[in-house]
Amino acid sequence: MADKVRVGILGGGGILGAHAPGFLKAADRCTVVAVAEPDESRHARVRQLLGEEVRLCRDYREVLEMPDVDAVDIILPHFIHMPATIAAAEAGKPVLVEKVMARNVWECDRMIEACEKAGVSLTVCHDRRYHGQWMALKEVVDSGALGEVFYWKLEHNQNVLFPEGSWVRTRDGIGGGAIMSCLTHQIDSLRYYGGEVKSVTCMTQVLPERMEGETVGVIAARMASGALAQLSINWFTRSHRADQGLWYELVHVCGTRGEAYYQSGKGTFVLLHDDSNAAAIERYGRAALEGFVPVPSGEWTGHERCILEWVKHLRGEEARILTSGREVRGTVEVAEAAYLAEETGQTVTLPIEPRPWPAASQ
Numbered sequence: 001m002a003d004k005v006r007v008g009i010l011g012g013g014g015i016l017g018a019h020a021p022g023f024l025k026a027a028d029r030c031t032v033v034a035v036a037e038p039d040e041s042r043h044a045r046v047r048q049l050l051g052e053e054v055r056l057c058r059d060y061r062e063v064l065e066m067p068d069v070d071a072v073d074i075i076l077p078h079f080i081h082m083p084a085t086i087a088a089a090e091a092g093k094p095v096l097v098e099k100v101m102a103r104n105v106w107e108c109d110r111m112i113e114a115c116e117k118a119g120v121s122l123t124v125c126h127d128r129r130y131h132g133q134w135m136a137l138k139e140v141v142d143s144g145a146l147g148e149v150f151y152w153k154l155e156h157n158q159n160v161l162f163p164e165g166s167w168v169r170t171r172d173g174i175g176g177g178a179i180m181s182c183l184t185h186q187i188d189s190l191r192y193y194g195g196e197v198k199s200v201t202c203m204t205q206v207l208p209e210r211m212e213g214e215t216v217g218v219i220a221a222r223m224a225s226g227a228l229a230q231l232s233i234n235w236f237t238r239s240h241r242a243d244q245g246l247w248y249e250l251v252h253v254c255g256t257r258g259e260a261y262y263q264s265g266k267g268t269f270v271l272l273h274d275d276s277n278a279a280a281i282e283r284y285g286r287a288a289l290e291g292f293v294p295v296p297s298g299e300w301t302g303h304e305r306c307i308l309e310w311v312k313h314l315r316g317e318e319a320r321i322l323t324s325g326r327e328v329r330g331t332v333e334v335a336e337a338a339y340l341a342e343e344t345g346q347t348v349t350l351p352i353e354p355r356p357w358p359a360a361s362q
């Protein structure tokens with residue numbers, strides 16, 4: 001590997017806007033040499049984000065053939081995550097793949113298998129785990145300041161409407177609907193904060209004029225720890241617009257000695273129910289006994305931090321990789337179990353049996 005990691009990016013769509021700044025901030029360690037994007041109307045934006053020198057081509061396989069590409073960042077539609085990862089592994093390129101890792105756990109397993117066989121690493125860009133304010137909530141939970149955690153509430157609110165013909169609108173393209181696509185942010189965070197999920201129930205709402213899969217989904221989960229979790233996604237709301245609005249994302253955790261929350265646009269906060277934990281009082285102050293107080297948080301975004309850690313890992317530097325393919329597989333499994341629960345009207349206990357995607361689109 002060259003001194004600077006030479007990265008190829010597969011896909012030049014919307015989320016490049018979050019990845020490009022990450023690579024530019026890590027420019028002392030890496031350089032993006034090529035981007036594959038079939039839609040030429042997007043090429044000018046790619047150059048704007050990454051500079052005039054970046055090599056542009058139309059298909060991801062062209063980047064995999066470039067000998068001067070050391071590793072690839074896959075930001076393609078979900079139905080291409082598995083074939084592109086397998087092809088990258090076979091070309092000997094380590095992979096960073098955007099969430100959601102794949103459309104189901106069977107596809108995740110093929111990706112893990114291919115990367116392990118080729119001896120290349122597989123990392124999933126679940127950016128929330130790397131975000132300063134989300135990390136601050138993890139530190140609160142791990143500190144024990146909340147006592148025994150018994151309840152989690154995680155919400156995701158957005159207005160997602162893609163034009164007719166977009167991969168996002170099809171079940172095959174996205175891997176189901178809003179739950180697999182984006183509630184996996186919340187599922188992944190829940191697993192990161194609170195450990196593994198034991199069982200789930202789920203209900204969904206399909207609004208066919210917007211997309212084939214569900215636009216709204218609600219999951220109730222029992223954690224292996226015994227705690228209860230409630231997760232919801234609503235892809236048809238403008239709830240967080242304007243000053244008087246609600247939130248885009250919320251995580252609220254309740255324990256026997258305190259509670260804490262992260263709210264997007266606001267930050268991370270903690271409230272202590274009693275003064276029995278001297279370390280917690282010292283860290284958050286006595287004001288935390290009276291009401292929620294802000295928790296000191298890093299200012300970085302999740303994508304930037306994830307990309308920096310990935311590049312450090314590729315260079316053999318000490319790196320904090322929190323989202324290996326093996327780790328994140330479990331997040332996809334919870335979402336798939338939720339779909340099974342909705343289909344059968346039953347509570348589904350994990351693990352589930354991996355099944356191939358029935359109608360592959362690629």
Ligand SMILES: NC(=O)c1ccc[n+]([C@@H]2O[C@H](COP(=O)([O-])OP(=O)(O)OC[C@H]3O[C@@H](n4cnc5c(N)ncnc54)[C@H](O)[C@@H]3O)[C@@H](O)[C@H]2O)c1
Nearest residue numbers: 011012013014015036037038039059060075076098099100
């Ligand atoms: N972490 C987040 O908050 C977040 C937000 C948005 C999207 N995402 C994820 O980013 C990924 C991409 O989403 P997006 O919003 O950028 O979608 P997008 O549709 O805007 O971009 C995907 C791009 O891939 C290109 N493409 C299709 N086939 C290709 C091929 N064979 N070779 C090369 N390029 C090809 C398309 O032309 C398109 O420009 C998804 O996994 C999505 O879930 C994450």
